[in-house]
Amino acid sequence: MHILTKLFGTRTTPEATSYPIYLYPGHAIPLRVALDTVAASQDHVQLLEWTKHYSGYIREAAIARCVELGKAECLPPLVGRLNDWVPEVRRAAAHGLLTLLATVPAEHFIPLLPQLRALTEAKRTDHAAWLSHFEQQLVHAGGRDGVLNALSSPDFRLRRAAYFVSHAQRLLEPSALSELGLRSGDIALARHAVTLIDTLPTADQPALLQLALSSSFGPVRLAALHLAVRHPDAPEIDSFLRRALFDAQGTLRHAAARALTTKGIDITPLCLEALASERLDSRRVRTALSLMVEIGAPYVEDVLSRYANDPRVDVRVRAMTLQARQNPAVRDELSQRALRDASPKVRVLGALLCTRFGAYVSLDQVRDLLTNHGDYRAALRICGREKWDHLVCLGWTTEFCSLDNKLLTELRQMLGVWLAREGASWTRPSAQHVDLLLRQQTAAALLELAADKRSVLADCLQRGGVWECSQS
Structure with missing residues (x-):
């Protein structure tokens, strides 16, 4: 049967097959000539390209020619066309693969199982019935051993596909x-x-x-x-x-x-018994503490208080986090305590309690955080809630912390943002802010940090009533 009759049926007309097709780049030929060219091709590499052609007629003709040639190299492009947007191309690919099962050894189909199994999630049409029939025919054609061997393949996609084929076809x-x-x-x-x-x-x-x-x-x-x-x-x-x-x-x-x-x-005694045994690692201790809070166990506050002093950092963090969740009234105390901790992870929790849960930490405690631990990130995070706190903290960080070029650049960027936003808020500095910003060391640190923006900083502080004109 001529390829035109295959594709168009008995109603083929010259008009239907004469419109131009670009079978090769930059060279248009009539569709009937293109189809004859595809049908006579012996070049399987070129045929594979034509199975992805923009014309559905060319794709269908290329699939038909691949099936006629019966080469294993033609299998992947046929699988790729099983979910084609043209129904006739889908049917040609599905029929072609079943046909090739009779001539191509079954082991050549095994690497294609992941692509075939992906059809279960295809949306254009329901492939379930065809896929089941194809897998059944593959097993009957000698593919059973190949599927079972693929269960130990280093390729996890192939292992998964082989597993689900084994289940569907009851190979195990x-x-x-x-x-x-x-x-x-x-x-x-x-x-x-x-x-x-x-x-x-x-x-x-x-x-x-x-x-x-x-x-x-x-x-x-x-x-x-x-x-x-x-x-x-x-x-x-x-x-x-x-x-x-x-x-x-x-x-x-x-x-x-x-x-x-x-x-x-009763679960509470089980938790207390497990904790008392001291056989739990830190992860299980954290889990046990969380569980006691989740079930509302009695004595849980006493237990949390004890583990808030645990030598293990992650246990301390969990215990203090749960304490803050249990009793919001103690968040201020917990935050202040966390910021005095030797561990940066615990201090991060202290800053988090301030920024996310509104815990209060005084500026004196922020200064202690900088002088004792040099933890400028936690300090700046806390002070970022209030603009004058933030300015004081920038000055203290410059004054108390060792500055490398990276940190100095970062602090100057923060100060630049502060100066750019200063006019957007009418918050006045408190008496404490004024006293702190008037300290000679802090003022000098801020001026050094401001660099070429010293006049802008001085103007902002003069308008805020912090500095006198003589200080600028």
């Missing part, structure tokens, strides 16, 4: 497939594998459930917990629930707490 027993997914280290496979457990015979479930409960993926552990609580008499379920109380994932902690409460077990 569900229990073996579930274990494979749970041990894969791939969250996509592990999440699917845990859903298989509930479909297995009761005798096969405990071992796989235990494997899922010890997964490194929080969503997998959570799904396994939901399965486990359906069988409250299952062995080791209570042991897992107690461990899950201190899990890093909050959703899992809540689920474990609800399950234990349903079983009539």
Whole structure:
């Protein structure tokens, strides 16, 4: 059958096939000539380019010629056209791949499984029925071993595709497939594998459930917990629930707490017992403290106060954060205490309590922060809330901290922003601000920082009533 009849049917007319097509760049030829050229081509590299041609007729003709040649090199472009925007091209590619299964060895199709499996998410049409039929034919054509070998491929996309083909075509027993997914280290496979457990015979479930409960993926552990609580008499379920109380994932902690409460077990003693044992690492200590706050455990304030003095920095930060959440009235005290801490991480928390939660820190305490720790970032963050505090802090940072070129440039940029915005606010400096800005060392530091903008700074301070004309 002539290629024109294939594409246009019996209603082919000269007009329908005479409009120009650019088969090669810069050279237009009639469509009928272009189609004949494609149909006679032996150059598979050129055919692969034509499968991406702007004309659907050329793409369809190139696919038909690829199928006729029957070369393995033609498989990838055919897969690429399975979701083409032209229905006829899609059908040609789908039919062509099924046809090539009879002549091209099945192993050449295995690397294409990720692209084929991506059709499950395609939106132009529903490929599910065709994909299932193709995978079935691939297995029958000798592709079973190739799919199973791909389960251990270094390419995670190929491993995933092979796994889902194995599941869809039942190449492995569900229990073996579930274990494979749970041990894969791939969250996509592990999440699917845990859903298989509930479909297995009761005798096969405990071992796989235990494997899922010890997964490194929080969503997998959570799904396994939901399965486990359906069988409250299952062995080791209570042991897992107690461990899950201190899990890093909050959703899992809540689920474990609800399950234990349903079983009539009081959670607070479990937390206190675990903390008292001193066998918990810092992450689990933080988790236990969070859980006690979440469930509203009694004595939690005393426990938090004790751990706010813990030698581990991350534990101190968590304990003080939870204290601030529990009792907003102590945020001022907590912020002041955090800013005296030797750890920069704890001081960051102190600044955060000021900037985000409105805790109060005096300027004297900011100066202590600079003189004792040189922590100008925390100091500037705190003082950034009020413009005159900010100016004083810029002067102190210049005065008390060691300045390299980078920090000096950064401070000058901040002062430039302050000067540019000064007229946008009518806030007057307080008596304390005036006294601090009149200190000879602070004034000299600000003038040094201002550099070529000294006159602008002096003018701003004169208008604010801080400096007299003689000082500029």
